[in-house]
Amino acid sequence: MFVQSMLRGNNIRDVAAIHKKYGDVVRIAPNELSYAKTQAWDDIFGYRPGHREFPRNPVWWTSPPGQPSSFTTANDVDHPRMRKVLSHAFSDKALRDMEPTLQKYTRLLISRLRETISRDGEDKNVVNIVDWYRFTMFDIIGDLLFNEPFDCLSNGQFHWWIQGVSNAFKINAFLGCIRFFPGLESLLYKFMPQSLLDIQRRHYQAVIDKTQKRIAEGTERPDIMSYLIRNNDSQGMTMSEIESSMNVLSIGGSHNTASTLSGITNYLTKNSTCLQRLNAEIRSTYKTDEDITLANLSGLPYLNAVINEGLRMAPPFPAGLPRCVPEGGDTICGEFIPGGVNSWALQRVSSAFALPDDFIPERWLDAKDLDPESAEIFANDEHEAVQQFSVGPRACLGKQFAYAEMRLVLASIVLNFDIEKVNSPRGRVQWENQKTYMVVEEEPFDVRLIPYNAV
Numbered sequence: 048m049f050v051q052s053m054l055r056g057n058n059i060r061d062v063a064a065i066h067k068k069y070g071d072v073v074r075i076a077p078n079e080l081s082y083a084k085t086q087a088w089d090d091i092f093g094y095r096p097g098h099r100e101f102p103r104n105p106v107w108w109t110s111p112p113g114q115p116s117s118f119t120t121a122n123d124v125d126h127p128r129m130r131k132v133l134s135h136a137f138s139d140k141a142l143r144d145m146e147p148t149l150q151k152y153t154r155l156l157i158s159r160l161r162e163t164i165s166r167d168g169e170d171k172n173v174v175n176i177v178d179w180y181r182f183t184m185f186d187i188i189g190d191l192l193f194n195e196p197f198d199c200l201s202n203g204q205f206h207w208w209i210q211g212v213s214n215a216f217k218i219n220a221f222l223g224c225i226r227f228f229p230g231l232e233s234l235l236y237k238f239m240p241q242s243l244l245d246i247q248r249r250h251y252q253a254v255i256d257k258t259q260k261r262i263a264e265g266t267e268r269p270d271i272m273s274y275l276i277r278n279n280d281s282q283g284m285t286m287s288e289i290e291s292s293m294n295v296l297s298i299g300g301s302h303n304t305a306s307t308l309s310g311i312t313n314y315l316t317k318n319s320t321c322l323q324r325l326n327a328e329i330r331s332t333y334k335t336d337e338d339i340t341l342a343n344l345s346g347l348p349y350l351n352a353v354i355n356e357g358l359r360m361a362p363p364f365p366a367g368l369p370r371c372v373p374e375g376g377d378t379i380c381g382e383f384i385p386g387g388v389n390s391w392a393l394q395r396v397s398s399a400f401a402l403p404d405d406f407i408p409e410r411w412l413d414a415k416d417l418d419p420e421s422a423e424i425f426a427n428d429e430h431e432a433v434q435q436f437s438v439g440p441r442a443c444l445g446k447q448f449a450y451a452e453m454r455l456v457l458a459s460i461v462l463n464f465d466i467e468k469v470n471s472p473r474g475r476v477q478w479e480n481q482k483t484y485m486v487v488e489e490e491p492f493d494v495r496l497i498p499y500n501a502v
C-alpha cells in the first residue's frame with residue numbers, strides 16, 4: 048500500500064488521512080512510523096546531548112551508481128567535514144557579496160516578463176509562472192556555482208541539463224520504492240536500457256566539466272564556488288566530493304525556492320485580501336526596483352508572513368526527510384522506538400494550527416499587529432512545527448539565502464505587476480492536490496500579469 052501510494056504521487060494526502068484517523072504517531076509501512084508532532088523535529092533531527100544522530104534512511108538517500116558521495120549522501124563521519132567547508136559560502140557576508148547576482152537575475156526576470164506580455168495575441172498577459180520562477184532560480188545558481196547562467200531567462204526556455212531534473216526526482220522516488228524489495232535494484236540496473244544510463248552519465252559529466260572549468264578560473268569573484276575553494280584544504284572536500292555536491296546544489300539550491308514561490312503565487316491568486324495587503328506593503332515601501340535591497344526586505348512583516356505561510360501550505364519537501372533510528376533505538380516524543388522509523392512534516396494538523404487548511408499569512412504576525420479576535424484565534428499556533436529547512440546537524444545551510452531570493456523576487460513581481468487569477472484549467476491548479484515524488488511535481492500554473500507603474 049505504502050509503495051503503491053508513493054508511486055501514484057499520493058503519499059502525502061494518504062499519510063495525512065491516516066494521521067487524521069489514528070492520531071499523531073502512525074505506522075505507515077511494516078518498518079516505518081510517521082510523526083505529526085512538533086516535538087518530533089527536535090527529537091529526530093536536532094542536537095540532543097547524550098543521543099546519537101538519526102542517520103538518513105538509505106532507501107531514499109543513495110548516490111546513483113558511479114557517482115561519489117555528496118554532502119547529502121555522506122555518512123555521519125564525512126558529513127561534518129564537508130559541511131564545514133560549505134558553510135563559509137552561506138555566511139551573512141557571503142550573501143551580501145552575492146546580492147548583485149541576485150539583483151541582476153531578478154531584474155532580468157522582470158524585463159523578460161514585461162517583454163513577454165507586450166507581445167501580440169489574445170492571452171498575451173498570461174504566463175506560466177512556474178517556469179519563470181524556475182528560469183530565474185536556475186540562472187542564479189548556475190552563475191553562483193559555475194560563473195555561467197543556464198541562460199533560461201534570456202532564451203525563455205530550459206537548458207537541456209535542467210530538463211532532466213524533474214524526471215530525476217521521480218526516478219529517485221521510484222528507486223526508493225524498489226529498495227523496499229531487496230535484490231530488485233541491482234536487477235533493475237542490469238536491465239536498464241543503455242540509452243538511459245548514458246543520459247545519466249552525460250548529465251553528471253556536464254557538472255564535472257562545469258566545476259573544473261570554474262575552479263580553473265580562480266577565486267577572485269565572490270560566488271559560492273570561490274568561498275568553497277578559498278576555505279578548502281587537504282582536510283576538507285576532495286575534488287570528486289565537490290563535483291558531486293555541485294550536482295546536488297544546482298538542483299537543491301534552485302528547485303526549492305522556485306517551487307515555494309510558485310505555491311505562494313498560487314495561494315495569493317485565490318486569496319485576494321492577502322494579495323491586496325501584500326501589494327499595499329510593497330508599493331508603499333518602494334517606488335522603483337533600485338529601492339529594493341536584501342537588507343530592507345528582511346524588515347517587511349507582511350512579505351515575510353506570506354513567505355512563511357507559503358512554506359507551511361506549499362512546502363517543496365512535503366514528504367518530509369526520512370530518517371532511521373540509531374542502532375539500539377532511542378526515544379521520540381517520550382517513547383522508546385527500537386528502530387527503522389522515519390518522520391514526516393506536520394504542517395496542516397489542527398493540533399498545531401488554527402484553520403490549518405487555509406492560507407492565512409496573518410498567523411505569522413506579532414499579536415500586537417492583529418485585531419484582538421485574530422490574535423486569539425492564532426495565539427496557540429505552533430510556528431516551530433514548520434521546519435522546511437530542517438533542524439540540527441544537517442539543517443539547510445542556504446536558509447537565509449533562500450529567504451533573500453524569495454523576498455526579492457516576490458517583492459519585485461508585486462512592485463511591477465498586478466497578479467490576476469486566470470479562469471482556465473491551468474489557472475485553477477489546486478496546489479495541494481499535485482502529485483509528490485519526494486518533492487512536489489509542479490504542474491504548469493498560469494497567472495495574468497498586468498503591468499503596474501508606481502510612478
Ligand code: HEM
Pocket residue numbers: 103118119130133296299300301303304307363364368435436437440441442443444445446448449
Ligand atoms: C525554500 C527553499 C529551501 C528549502 C525548503 C530547503 C530545505 C533544505 C532541507 C530540508 C535540507 C536538509 C535535508 C536533510 O536533512 O535531509 C537542506 C539542506 C541544504 N540546503 Fe537547502 N533548502 C532551500 C534552499 C536552499 C538554497 C537556495 C541553497 C543554496 C543556495 C540551499 C543549500 C543547502 C545546503 C548546502 C544543504 C546541506 C546542508 C548539510 O547537509 O549540511 N538550500 N535544505
